Amino acid sequence: MIKIEENVSLSAYSTMGLGGPAKFFTKAESEEEMREALAFAKAHNVPFLVIGKGSNCLFHDKGYKGLVILNKIDFFHDLGEGVFHVGGGTSFSLLGVKTARLHYAGLEFASGIPATVGGAVYMNAGASGxxxxxxxxxxxxxxxxxxxxxxxxxxxxxxYRKSMFQKMKGVILSATFSLTPNLEARSKQIAIVQHRTKTQPYGEKSCGCAFRNPEGNFAGALIEKCGLKGARVGGAEVSHLHANFLINKSDAKADDIRSLIELIKKTVKEKESIDLEVEVCFISSGEEDA
Ligand SMILES: Cc1cc2nc3c(=O)[nH]c(=O)nc-3n(C[C@H](O)[C@H](O)[C@H](O)COP(=O)(O)OP(=O)(O)OC[C@H]3O[C@@H](n4cnc5c(N)ncnc54)[C@H](O)[C@@H]3O)c2cc1C
Structure with missing residues (x-):
């Protein structure tokens, strides 16, 4: 049975550490609880938003005027011969570690991505090719x-970073992956994590890469070339370590991040004639959907 809370700050549910309150908030730990949460939104005529780890969500400063559902459907079923059925709320990073430890290749890249399986499928998350x-x-x-x-x-x-689920309005409950036996999987996975922690600002509050890489180029390299490393708007800053990471440096507002994004887009367009496309999900306050 789900518990509905009111006026819950979303900042604790975003790796960026910002966002106003959700009018309604709940956690769903099973398919039945997810169904119950969706029925609540319908009965109260409010929009709903399903989130995982909030590692790609830029919540609104006004919060969300509907029901935010935290997906906690967490299970790991080893079906044998490299096939794994896992919950949408299962940690994607741990999935990468667990399967590599079992000597299966294919998800080593997931380790270090602070996502749920549902969020990773929704975003078609990727790394290391x-x-x-x-x-x-x-x-x-x-x-x-x-x-x-x-x-x-x-x-x-x-x-690239797109799935058909981005045009749909439901919930990814679980996913099944089919992996390949490989004795090198664990060492590859460890090398991937080590590379990440050296090249990305892991201890900082961010949503990972703010922009998609343009065809044949890297957004981070373009931003750096434009002299924007360390650029600031309010409490938001372009990381000195990796220019495609925007950091909540000191009590940033979502508006600070949005303004920094606009500044970067404008500068890269003027200096490099390239239109950067935003990867991070701007979450509307839901007022317009209500
Ligand atoms: C330090 C750091 C490193 C990162 N590195 C990478 C990287 O290497 N590669 C990469 O691709 N990304 C990376 N990211 C970004 C982020 O982790 C991914 O986009 C990830 O897929 C988001 O998953 P999530 O569970 O946190 O989703 P959330 O941020 O919670 O949600 C993102 C979107 O997915 C929707 N959603 C989430 N779960 C569900 C569900 N079960 N059903 C339907 N819709 C759902 C939400 O409504 C929202 O629109 C990084 C982020 C950080 C902070």
């Missing part, structure tokens, strides 16, 4: 009315 879609077999999905359907891999479409 690999993407979530590469080893995905199927996704169990709940529509806003609580109906569940399994999508097979050949029914799903993905591209």
């Amino acid at each position: 690999k993407e979530t879609k590469d080893t995905l077999e199927s996704v169990d999905y709940m529509d806003p009315d609580g109906n569940v359907r399994r999508y097979r891999r050949d029914e799903l479409s993905f591209s």
Whole structure:
């Protein structure tokens, strides 16, 4: 049975550490609880937003005028022969570590990405030349009315940091991955984490890369070339370590991050004639959906 809370600050549920209050907030630990949460939103005629670790969510300073559902559907089923069925609220990073320890390759890149499986599928998260879609077999999905359907891999479409779920309005309940036996998987996974912690500002509050890499280029390199490392708006700063990471340096507002994003886009367009596309999810306050 779910517990509905009111006026819960979203800053604790975003790796960026900012955002105003959610009008309603709940956690769903099972398919039944997720259905119950969706029914609550419907009954109260408010929009809903499902979140994982909030590692790609830029919440609004006004918060969210609907129901925020924290996905805690967390399980790990080893189905044998490299096939794993895992909950949408399961840690994607731990999944990468666990499967590598079992000597399976394909998700080593996930370790160090502070996501849930649901968020990784939704974003088609990727690193080190690999993407979530590469080893995905199927996704169990709940529509806003609580109906569940399994999508097979050949029914799903993905591209760079995009999935068809971004155009849909339901919940990724779980995913099944099919991995390949490989005795080198664990050492590769460890090397990936070591590289990350050296090249990315891990201890800082951020949403990872703020911009998608343009074709044949790197957003971070372009931002650095434009002299924007360390640029600040209010409490928001371009990381000195990796220029595609925007940091909540000191009590930044979501508006500070948005203004910094606009400054970067404008500068890169003027100096390099390239339109940067934002990767981070701007979460609206929900007022317009209510
Ligand atoms: C330090 C750091 C490093 C990062 N490194 C990488 C990286 O290497 N590669 C990369 O691709 N990303 C990276 N990211 C970004 C982020 O981790 C990914 O985008 C990730 O996929 C987001 O997952 P999440 O569970 O936190 O989703 P959230 O941020 O909670 O949500 C993101 C979006 O997904 C939707 N969503 C989440 N769960 C569900 C669900 N179950 N059903 C339906 N919709 C859902 C939300 O509504 C929201 O629109 C990094 C972020 C940080 C902070």
